[in-house]
Amino acid sequence: MKLLGATECDKVKNCLSTNVSLARIDEGKVQDPARIGKDKGSRQGNWFTINDRIIYDWQAYAGRYNPKTEQAHLVSIRDFERFLAGRSFEKVTPKVAGAYRDHLVKLRVLSKETGGLSNSTVRHRASHLAAFFKWLRGQSGYRRLSASIPDYFALPRSASAQPLSAEQRAFPSIEEAWRMVDLMPHETIAQRRDRAMVAFAFVCGLRAGALTSLRLKHLDLENKVVVQDAGDMRAKNDKSYHAAWFPRTDDFRNVFLEWARELKLLGFQAQDAVFPEIKDLGPRLPSAPAVEILASGRALQTAFSRASEPFGNRYTPHSARHTLKALGARICRTHEERKAWSMNLGHADEQITERHYGKMSAMRSQTIIEALNSDEVFTKEEQEMIIDFYENRFVRGTDEYRIARKLAERRERARGGDGITE
Structure with missing residues (x-):
């Protein structure tokens, strides 16, 4: 063993993180030094650079987006550049934009193996390019572009309509969801983590990214509320809100509360992940660093897949939100209750409801959900x-x-009776 200085240590760490030979630290003292060069065979097709400056400027503007959203837009822009065979964007005409639109429509009907694109990808690419050219017309050197170019990216109605997909829309009823959770194994701590993850998805309605990035500090177990904090979680559209636990989920709650108690007994604290990696599920010291959240939603997806497999289905984590929406449709009696239910799922609400029934505060939404929890x-x-x-x-x-x-x-208890006796 050898004690390294800070600089030497950084060099070793850099080699390990980039998977580069350790000989790179001192190439002059080895027989076969690491070499860095260009691999001419790594790029496929032509590589165009004439539009790089304006695309770089657009990336500065696109910093307002989520990194994944920015990447998706950039893919669409580069695809259009390939369609142009590297010509400058300042040469684009409405006719060229229309030709690219027709190109996308043709790709929509091809199979994936032959280079086809899904309906969703086609719709997104068309909308990305329309937004890009709206921005581009305001940039120096591109103001002469036709104002109608963004309109030429609009897809025909038959291509822009989103087809029904039985597989994507499949979701269990709340009763089926409980049978699914109830049959999940829970002998080991790893199995109990997976069972609690699936159960809590039907309690709070959070999306997979937010659910798998929960920390104990985001839970208010006493008031049955979970906080989606976009500054500390993987929240869609960087949205923060308070979500009350949904009615009719008592059995699911019990599974999750048992898991929360188990974490407390292990010494988990506010900054620790609610659903950590398996290797981190062990006793904790008060001085130990915080337990990190799951790096992705793969564990949750696997848990849902295994839980639904005995029932002949492959439900996704997002199916829990569909289940809760369907439950709300069954028990919500007024427009105000339906709106509160939608807000509790993190939705902005339907335009018609917004127009006819006005705004609703988060506090009012939570009050209505609590009333639905208490009323039978x-x-x-x-x-x-x-x-x-x-x-x-x-x-x-x-x-x-x-x-x-x-x-x-339940009806007897709500009416003040002693319940049903044999």
Whole structure:
């Protein structure tokens, strides 16, 4: 072993992080020194640079976007540049923009293996280019571009319409979701983490990025609220908001609260991740550095896939949000309740609702969700099941009997009764 100075240590770390030979530290003292050069075979196709200066200026403007959004726009711009065969953007005419639009429409019907693009990619590329040329017309040297160019990127209605996708729209009912969670194994701490992740997705409705970047400080367990802090989490569109735990999720909550208690017993503190890597799931010392969040949502995706597999489905983490939206449609009775439900999912709300029912504060939204949690609200189907239970129309011991009995007991408790007795 050898003690290294700060400079030597930095050199070694740089070699390790870039996967470069350690001989690079002192190339002159080895027989076969590391070499740095250009690999002429690494680039495929032509590489155009005539528009690099204006694209660089656009990147400064695009710093307002999320890095992933900026990257997606840049891919679209470079693709259009390849379509132009490297010509300057100042030479673009409405006819050229229309030709690229037709090019995208043709790619839409091709298979992926033959170079085709998905409907979503085609729509996004067209919108990205329209936005880029709106910005470009305001830049020095490009003000002579036709003002109609962005309009020529608009896709025909048949191409811009988003087709229905049964696979993308598939989601479980809230009852099916609980059966899915209930059957998940939980013997090991890794299994309990995965089970808690899936359960909490149906409690709070957070997207996968935010859910997997939760820290204990984002949870208010007493008031049943989770805080999506865009400054400290992977939040879509950098949006921060408070989300009350959704009604009808008591069983899911119990699974998650058990996990939260287990983390507390391990010594996890406010700055620690709620769903950390498996290697970090162990006893913690008060002086230990904070437990980091998951690097990606892969663990959550895998957990959902394994949980839904026994039911013949492959639900995604986003399906939990669809489940909660469907639940809200069942139990929300007024426009105000539906709007509060939507806000609790982090949605800005539908335009029609905004126009006719005005703005709603986050506090008002949370108040309504809390009221829905405390009130026993039954759907029409549930009311019919309660009536059928009292009329003895269910066979004792069946799933329908147990569900109807549970609903009847809840109704009795809400009315101040002592519940159902045999």
